[in-house]
Amino acid sequence: MDIKRRDFLKVVAGSGLLLAAGESPAHAIARPPKTMPPEAVGLMYDSTICIGCKVCQKACKVSNDMPPEHTLRGPEMLDNVWDNPADLSGYTLNIVKAYKNGSGEVKNREDNGFAFIQRHCMHCVDPACVSACPVSALQKNPKTGVVTYNKKACIGCRYCQMACPFLIPKTEWDSPFPQIRKCQFCDHKFAEGGYSACAESCPTGATIFGPAKDLLQEAKRRVTLKPDSYYDYPVQRIDSRHRLKQKVAPYMNQIYGEKEVGGTQFIMLAALPFDKLGLPELGDRPDAALSEGIQHTLYKGMIAPAVVLAGLMFAAYRSTKNDK
Amino acid sequence: MSEPKPLGGKIITAPFLFFSALAVLAVILIIKRFFLGLGAVTNLNDGYPWGIWIAYDVVVGTAIACGGYAMALLVYIFNKGEFHPLVRPALLASAFGYTLAGVSIFFDVGRYWQAYNLFLPWYSQLNSVMFEVAFCITMYIFVLWIEFSPSFMEWLKAKGLKKTVDRLMFVFIAIGVLLPTMHQSSLGTLMVITGKKLSPLWQTPLIPLLALISAITMGYAIVIFEAIISAVSFKRDIETPILSKLSALIPPLIGAYLVVRFGDLIWRGALGMAFSGGLKGNMFIIENLLFLVPLAILASKSNRKNPQKLFIAAVSMLLAGALFRFDLFLIGFNPGEGWHYFPSFSETIITIGLVSLEIAGYIFFVKKFPVLPGAEHA
Numbered sequence: 001m002d003i004k005r006r007d008f009l010k011v012v013a014g015s016g017l018l019l020a021a022g023e024s025p026a027h028a029i030a031r032p033p034k035t036m037p038p039e040a041v042g043l044m045y046d047s048t049i050c051i052g053c054k055v056c057q058k059a060c061k062v063s064n065d066m067p068p069e070h071t072l073r074g075p076e077m078l079d080n081v082w083d084n085p086a087d088l089s090g091y092t093l094n095i096v097k098a099y100k101n102g103s104g105e106v107k108n109r110e111d112n113g114f115a116f117i118q119r120h121c122m123h124c125v126d127p128a129c130v131s132a133c134p135v136s137a138l139q140k141n142p143k144t145g146v147v148t149y150n151k152k153a154c155i156g157c158r159y160c161q162m163a164c165p166f167l168i169p170k171t172e173w174d175s176p177f178p179q180i181r182k183c184q185f186c187d188h189k190f191a192e193g194g195y196s197a198c199a200e201s202c203p204t205g206a207t208i209f210g211p212a213k214d215l216l217q218e219a220k221r222r223v224t225l226k227p228d229s230y231y232d233y234p235v236q237r238i239d240s241r242h243r244l245k246q247k248v249a250p251y252m253n254q255i256y257g258e259k260e261v262g263g264t265q266f267i268m269l270a271a272l273p274f275d276k277l278g279l280p281e282l283g284d285r286p287d288a289a290l291s292e293g294i295q296h297t298l299y300k301g302m303i304a305p306a307v308v309l310a311g312l313m314f315a316a317y318r319s320t321k322n323d324k
Numbered sequence: 325m326s327e328p329k330p331l332g333g334k335i336i337t338a339p340f341l342f343f344s345a346l347a348v349l350a351v352i353l354i355i356k357r358f359f360l361g362l363g364a365v366t367n368l369n370d371g372y373p374w375g376i377w378i379a380y381d382v383v384v385g386t387a388i389a390c391g392g393y394a395m396a397l398l399v400y401i402f403n404k405g406e407f408h409p410l411v412r413p414a415l416l417a418s419a420f421g422y423t424l425a426g427v428s429i430f431f432d433v434g435r436y437w438q439a440y441n442l443f444l445p446w447y448s449q450l451n452s453v454m455f456e457v458a459f460c461i462t463m464y465i466f467v468l469w470i471e472f473s474p475s476f477m478e479w480l481k482a483k484g485l486k487k488t489v490d491r492l493m494f495v496f497i498a499i500g501v502l503l504p505t506m507h508q509s510s511l512g513t514l515m516v517i518t519g520k521k522l523s524p525l526w527q528t529p530l531i532p533l534l535a536l537i538s539a540i541t542m543g544y545a546i547v548i549f550e551a552i553i554s555a556v557s558f559k560r561d562i563e564t565p566i567l568s569k570l571s572a573l574i575p576p577l578i579g580a581y582l583v584v585r586f587g588d589l590i591w592r593g594a595l596g597m598a599f600s601g602g603l604k605g606n607m608f609i610i611e612n613l614l615f616l617v618p619l620a621i622l623a624s625k626s627n628r629k630n631p632q633k634l635f636i637a638a639v640s641m642l643l644a645g646a647l648f649r650f651d652l653f654l655i656g657f658n659p660g661e662g663w664h665y666f667p668s669f670s671e672t673i674i675t676i677g678l679v680s681l682e683i684a685g686y687i688f689f690v691k692k693f694p695v696l697p698g699a700e701h702a
Contacts, residue, residue: 029529088370089370090370128517128519131451131452131517132452132453132454132517133449133452133454134442134448134449134452134454134455134458135441135442135447135448135449135455136446136447136448136449137447151435152438153438153441153447154434154435154438154441155433155434155435155436155438155439155441155442156433156434156435156436156438157429157432157433157434157454157458158373158374158433158434159452159454159514161370161373162373162374162514162515162517162518162521163517163518165519165520165521167370167371167659167660170370171362171368171370171373171434172361172434173361173362173363173368173369173370174360174361174363174364175361176358176359176360176361177434177435178361178362178434178435179434179435180434261519278661280520280660281520282519282520283519283520287516287517287518287519288451288517290516290517290529291453291513291516291517292451294513294516294529294532295451295453295456295510295513296451298509298532299456299506305502305506308502308505309498309499309502312401312497312498312499312501312502313494313495313498315400315401315402315403315498316396316400316401316493316494316495316497316498316501317494318403319399319400319401319403319405319494320400320490320493320494320497
């Protein structure tokens with residue numbers, strides 16, 4: 001064998017492109033994480049005061065013109081009169097789920113207790129879906145920070161679904177012309193001064209709408225409240241004059257979404273550990289930053305491939321000339 | 325060995341009919357998908373939005389189709405003219421493999437009628453790994469057919485055109501080496517953004533390097549595999565000396581791959597998970613044993629001269645690369661509790677049907693066009 005193996009491997013590994021990625025630790029290649037737009041809007045969900053009435057689920061369907069879903073079948077369901085989705089789907093953008101343990105007697109308790117959790121798009125500060133989308137169908141609004149979907153751009157490759165750590169984007173699997181569906185904070189209502197239907201419809205203030213930074217401040221205040229004391233919880237919006245005096249539950253000292261994958265604009269409070277409520281345990285770094293960092297380290301704005309191409313052309317020219 | 329010649333002979337044979345029938349079945353099921361949606365044909369779901377059409381047809385399929393790339397790298401970039409007779413059959417198999425991967429993507433994506441959005445500059449999203457993969461693969465399909473086109477021109481006896489194409493061929497060869505280098509590594513990078521959903525046994529910033537090295541190695545393995553299969557099924561002599569020389573490239577490539585693979589696992593402290601006994605750990609062990617088989621066989625010079633051992637080594641290498649990709653995209657991927665995926669019958673038939681179409685097409689082409697090297701005359 002007269003091919004010089006060392007040269008061969010050197011070129012394979014180097015082909016100009018890969019060496020940098022191979023030798024640096026992950027966070028050195030990652031691009032810096034993105035930051036929240038100053039005027040970003042958000043939602044806050046406080047599991048401790050949610051009564052599980054699901055009115056937000058219904059309001060969401062009305063606001064987004066989504067059909068009811070029937071996952072429980074049989075005569076006892078009265079021919080499927082009720083909307084009863086089992087999970088988020090291409091037809092359900094917002095859902096309230098229940099946690100129950102043992103006898104399920106006491107609210108906001110892990111053992112022999114119960115609690116509720118609301119799930120919909122987290123509107124990440126540095127969204128993986130936006131980074132993944134090849135055709136800019138998913139975008140982060142530079143002002144509000146809302147992660148929006150454009151069906152005219154989408155090709156249905158579902159890479160956003162692979163990328164999302166919260167499993168939020170959903171496909172309409174039974175449609176020959178499927179869209180990706182996800183919560184967009186009801187941004188179609190923003191222009192006329194409206195806001196998210198789930199917050200607007202919530203009777204207890206469990207889900208409230210407002211500027212993301214104000215919501216975070218409020219969340220930080222709540223986790224320091226003394227259990228069994230009373231607190232005036234704003235209803236619908238953070239700046240609402242309508243407040244409900246409610247008993248304070250023992251909050252976990254964690255604001256879910258404050259740091260997860262670089263922060264989210266939907267944040268949550270609860271009296272139970274969030275993994276019990278079905279939320280994934282995630283690190284602080286956005287995966288998009290690493291993925292993009294690797295790509296851009298390898299390609300350096302297409303200069304590296306251009307240089308390699310020139311070298312390849314020279315080599316190929318020399319070889320094909322020898323052929324003749 | 326002389327210039328490539330058509331094999332001739334009857335096109336309609338029993339194997340050709342068998343593979344064509346499977347392809348027809350697949351087409352019928354694909355039509356069903358277009359009328360009733362992906363859910364009617366596949367077991368895909370919101371937890372596992374990608375199934376075997378991506379993991380096998382696209383990711384494994386294009387890696388198996390790296391023969392043309394691997395040979396072009398060797399013959400034209402490293403100037404090893406002695407391997408020239410292996411280039412054309414490798415290019416044909418690559419052109420088929422990549423074209424069918426492209427076809428698979430078309431019926432896998434939900435909104436196929438807008439697929440051209442990828443190429444509209446105002447939609448192109450340059451941070452997306454998927455954009456790079458989709459763009460490069462599309463370009464490469466065209467480049468592969470251009471690289472293969474002299475076979476058509478010889479058949480058409482279009483001498484003037486062939487001369488012009490031959491003169492410019494070095495440009496296409498260069499692009500044809502650059503594009504797979506980019507997208508074969510990026511096919512691996514696709515999974516980086518899935519973060520914690522992918523087991524630490526596979527989740528590493530080095531996926532692109534592993535994907536690239538293994539794709540090139542699979543390229544050499546498929547050339548050996550196809551040369552032996554063609555020789556046996558078309559009753560020709562096995563080109564053992566040249567295949568033996570080619571196979572010597574495989575051990576150093578596998579060696580490099582395994583150094584990166586295990587160095588990374590040890591450095592990240594993830595290797596222990598391999599021995600936890602679960603499905604993921606066991607598949608990891610099988611995957612890496614499959615890499616060791618060709619390494620062990622082909623490290624010995626006498627084994628490399630034995631067609632049976634060459635064949636076993638090539639098959640094991642292809643399985644190793646394929647299982648690495650299945651593990652990366654499906655088996656190592658866990659979106660969370662309650663989600664399951666196993667391909668449906670229809671989904672599997674579509675994949676089998678496409679591979680059958682590829683084989684039937686290959687049989688047709690080598691009989692009709694000058695692809696395989698002409699028989700040696702004593």
